[in-house]
Amino acid sequence: MQKYENLLRESKIKVTPQRLAIVEELDGHVHMSIEELYEAIKKKFPSISLATVYKNINAMMEQGFIQEVKVPGQKSKYELTKKPHSHVVCESCGKVEDIDLDLEKVTHRAANLSHYEIKEKALVLTGICPSCKAS
Amino acid sequence: MQKYENLLRESKIKVTPQRLAIVEELDGHVHMSIEELYEAIKKKFPSISLATVYKNINAMMEQGFIQEVKVPGQKSKYELTKKPHSHVVCESCGKVEDIDLDLEKVTHRAANLSHYEIKEKALVLTGICPSCKAS
DNA sequence: TTAAATGCAAAAAATTTGCAGACGT
DNA sequence: ACGTCTGCAAATTTTTTGCATTTAA
Numbered sequence A, B: 001m002q003k004y005e006n007l008l009r010e011s012k013i014k015v016t017p018q019r020l021a022i023v024e025e026l027d028g029h030v031h032m033s034i035e036e037l038y039e040a041i042k043k044k045f046p047s048i049s050l051a052t053v054y055k056n057i058n059a060m061m062e063q064g065f066i067q068e069v070k071v072p073g074q075k076s077k078y079e080l081t082k083k084p085h086s087h088v089v090c091e092s093c094g095k096v097e098d099i100d101l102d103l104e105k106v107t108h109r110a111a112n113l114s115h116y117e118i119k120e121k122a123l124v125l126t127g128i129c130p131s132c133k134a135s
Numbered sequence C: 001t002t003a004a005a006t007g008c009a010a011a012a013a014a015t016t017t018g019c020a021g022a023c024g025t
Numbered sequence D: 001a002c003g004t005c006t007g008c009a010a011a012t013t014t015t016t017t018g019c020a021t022t023t024a025a
Helices: A002-010 A017-029 A033-043 A050-062 A106-115 A128-133 B003-009 B018-030 B034-044 B052-061 B103-115 B131-132
Strands: A067-068 A075-082 A086-090 A096-099 A117-128 B068-069 B079-080 B087-090 B097-100 B117-128
Touching: A002 A017, A002 B034, A017 A033, A017 A050, A017 A075, A033 A050, A033 A075, A050 A067, A086 B103, A096 B103, A106 B087, A106 B097, A106 B117, A117 B103, B003 B018, B018 B034, B018 B052, B018 B079, B034 B052, B034 B079, B052 B068, B103 B117
Parallel strands: A086 A117, B087 B117
Antiparallel strands: A067 A075, A086 A096, A117 B117, B068 B079, B087 B097
């Protein structure tokens, strides 16, 4: 898909089929662990090696192209970098979803209280998702 | 210290010198990684094994006695469980500090938007601490 | 007394590295 | 053509496990 090629080309790393596969996978599933990515990509791309997934995740993180999402009780997941947002995690099924929340006030308050110069915010809310609540 | 013994005794795990050492260390330093804990405790308690630290961290987490704090770009740290709070991390020196922020509104909004039943909130703010800003 | 905890060594899991050949630009 | 990337195997690092012995209650 042209879309991803252009995105990748903007950073200074080469566009390889393996990298495109990672990006496409993340675009489809949004949040995946290294192992999930590896297993998913192997289906379409059996020769890919786990080391390549690691190397590329690290390279693309250095480029700021993807980001790590640390969630309680799970392995880290990765997502394409987009505008800042928060996450909700279902403690029953493990699903991770994006959510757009205004953290202006909270961040301001934090800066005042701590005297830190705040640069990044990571908010992860854990609970039960609608479909798990139903069952 | 009697204080910690009583705390530990409340949960259903045995009070051992190794566990007391972990708790005292965490009470003093607030946020430590497994390796930091191990190295610190070894000084006062040279016979302790890394496996024991792991086992005890896991046991005490199951008891809800301590909690894992996942911070961007660092290994997980652990803290004694106390009333809910947020964290600020200095991206320069790596220090992690507690901060008391009101997340009521944000949580409410999140519940409305996501239809999740929210149970836990983990907010980690990253930035530059006052002393690193000075230098 | 006895169930649980310790420490050790070994195993398993997760991540990184080195390198020869392949590939993107 | 050049420098980067891939895949493999090996090396590290991190975490868990099994077991004989010790220890807390």
